[in-house]
Amino acid sequence: MSYLNELCRFYERMTRSADSGMPPDGMTAENISFALEIDTAGDLIAVADLRDGRGRGQRLFVPARVPRASNVAANFLWDNTGYALGVDGKGKEQRTRQTAAAFRELHQRLLAGCTDTHAVALLAFLERWQPAHFAALDVREALLDSNVVFRLTGEEGFLHDVPALREIWRAARRADDDGAGRGICLVSGEAGPIARIHPSVKGVVGAQSSGAALVSFNCPAFESYGKEQSFNAPVSEEAAAAYTSALNYLLAREHRQMVRIADTSLVFWADAPVPEESCLGDLFDLTSSDDSPQDRTQVERLKAILLALRRGSPLNEADAALSPDVRFFALGLAPNAARLSVRFWLSSTLGDMLRHCGRWYADLALERQFPEKEPEFPPLWLLLDRISTPGRNKIVPPALAGQLGRVILSGGRLPESLLGVVLARIHAERRPDYFRAALIKAWLCRNKHEEKDMTTLNTDEDNIGYRLGRVFALLEKAQRDALGREVNAPLRERYIGSASATPRLVFPMLLRLAQHHVTKAKKNQFDGYDVRFSRQVGDILAGMSDFPATLSLEDQGRFMLGYYHQNNANYRKNDTAQPDAGEE
Incomplete structure (x- = not known):
């Protein structure tokens, strides 16, 4: 099954639970910063601040956002101040007048003939409000360009929660569906109205803050058989709304089902409600210490599972409470201008x-x-x-x-x-x-299917790159033992790149230089230092007739691994000398 199909199934599962946090059909979750409190006569009485202590808007279920890029299209019962109040900070007066007119026209058309008090009050407000009134508001600076909703003064709920107004919205959506082109949906396989433009997906790191499209067509080169825009890939209005709502839910940080990996936003979910559904992201970072006690407990549980798996224990012995057969899905999304690209799609079991x-x-x-x-x-x-x-x-x-x-x-x-x-x-x-x-x-x-133990120093490893890395670490230690910690030109900083790539050009010179360091270190350290050094280097280079002219990338990697292991061993054996802080 495609990821669109699985996202739709996830949406259907979540909407069956009233407290899941998934917006119901026809609604989207949006960050709303302010509520405009109006009276029955249409006067603006107050502006309620809905933001939290960090200045973030409250996440509310509002009528579904209309797709828009450069076009003018208003949302029902909510929008930004450019639409709702005719004032924004973009400096384009003509466009702002167009957006305000679109907001007013939409509500006059949909609410005409409605006798509900809330509808009458909103229409009166739209008739009485003038953008010039905005300058008199105390919160005008914070309010500008924010998303706003409406509330009748003296009431707790918002206008978009009023049953009569929500029914008007549902009827308007059904009318739009009836006027849309019909076809076979590639997601559900059922006949129905096809979405011309899919809703935007918000929350992908690096994408436009207003949202980006996962499915879209905007050039003739993308069109075929005379089909324009998203009719090229027919997805029903219902399926498009479902998969975008599911993605917006998964991308919301509070649901803990998204992980950022550089420019990739990874979302994951299961095909059944299991406790592990919100913890898969912790597998990418098991170091968090500032989470809640419950989160820290979950992280420790995952660490115990991974350690048990490392020891070769079966998964059911690692944690008997797991649901290993539940299917999990992972979708990696990356920004691509106004669109999203799919980096990878995985379907597997937990x-x-x-x-x-x-x-x-x-x-x-x-x-x-x-x-x-x-x-x-x-x-x-x-x-x-x-x-x-x-x-x-x-x-x-x-x-x-x-x-x-x-x-x-x-x-x-x-x-x-x-x-x-x-x-x-x-x-x-x-x-x-x-x-x-x-x-x-x-x-x-x-x-390269290396089966030898490479977690710590392996003195039996005969790879030439690994052995030369060990020798380089010994040469560096001899320099430090001779000159102390304050070395003007440490070997590592001057030669580690060339020594790992072209050993024949570098190592003979380093070994000659090492004789001076060993002689001086013998005076600073202990008698027999030179004998011990010669024996260590000789044991590592035993059987090597000449230094190789170059090392392959693989052997350069083994060189660095040998250097790291030997460097650790050098200072583990001598507790009085510690690795340089620069090598952390």
């Missing part, structure tokens, strides 16, 4: 997803250099941060984040480009830290 996540963290498992600072389960956002291009706005390589999110949940090979990206950042910053070394290890385990 058990399979947990097993894949367990394998991911097992591949990442690595001895930590600073256990008090480095998490045992590195969150994906932090891994991406360590391989992103530094600057005011850190840049993660395009599509890489989405690919990693898909691999974590589905298994399979890691992107081939990942190793090159990690090495590029190490060469640029001269720092193979815990997170970058963990990504290298995961890439080697997953893509």
Whole structure:
């Protein structure tokens, strides 16, 4: 089944529960900042502030938002001040007059003949209100361009909650459906009115704040057989409203069913109501400490499951309360101008997803250099941060984040480009830290099927890249032992890139330089320092007749892993010397 079909099924399941937070048919959830309180004569009595302490509007179910981009189209019983009051901050007076006229005309047309007190009061307000009155309002600066609803003074509810007005809205939607083109819906397979323009999806990071379209056509090149706009991909009005409502629900932060992975917004849901439905996002970040006690309990539960899976325990033994056979769905969305692109779509069981996540963290498992600072389960956002291009706005390589999110949940090979990206950042910053070394290890385990234990130093490893990385760590330690912590030009900062790429050009010079460092270190450290150093280097280089001219990318990755392991071992054996803070 397609993701549109599953989103529609999710919408239907959620609307069967009154307290689910899913807007009912014909309604959408919008952030409303203010309520305009009017009396029966149509006078504006007060402006009620609905915002919370952070200045965010209250999320209310209001009549469904009309699709609009550059066109003028008003919403029923709510809108921004440009439509509802004829005042906005865009500086386009003619367009603002058009939007105010559209709002007034819509309500005069739909509410004509309605004798309900609320409808009469709203029509009177629209007749009496003048944009010039806006300057007299105390909250005019905060009110400008905000979304507003209406309320009759002295009442608690809003006009859009009045049964008579909601029935008028439903009747208007049925009339619009009758006038729409009809066809076979590709989602439901049923005949019905086809949506010409699909509702907008809001909440995707990087997309337009007003919303973006998942299905849309706006150029003749996209059209076929004379069908314009979304008639090219016939989806019924009902299905379009359902899948967009479901996406808007999932993308809302308060529902905890969305995770941001760089430029990808990942939403997930199940085909049945299970407690795990809102915790899948925690698998991407098991380090959160500021959540509620309930959230922290859930995170600890997930950690216990992953540790049990790492030990090889079956899932039912890892947590007997799980529902491993429940189907889970994951949809990765990325912004693309006024549209959304689908980075990936996954359909699997909860058990399979947990097993894949367990394998991911097992591949990442690595001895930590600073256990008090480095998490045992590195969150994906932090891994991406360590391989992103530094600057005011850190840049993660395009599509890489989405690919990693898909691999974590589905298994399979890691992107081939990942190793090159990690090495590029190490060469640029001269720092193979815990997170970058963990990504290298995961890439080697997953893509090269490394079965040897690479979580800590492996003295039996005979790979040339790994051995040279170990030697480089010993040479660096000899320099520090000789010159102290304040070294003007540490070997790592000057040579780690060239040493890992072209060993034959660099290592002979480094070994000659090391003789001076060892002689001086012998005076600073202990007698026999030179013997111990020579024995360590000799054991590692045993059987090597010459240094290779170049190392492949794989062996450069093993070089960095060998350096990281040996560097940890150097300072674990000697508690009086600690790794440089710059190597954190």
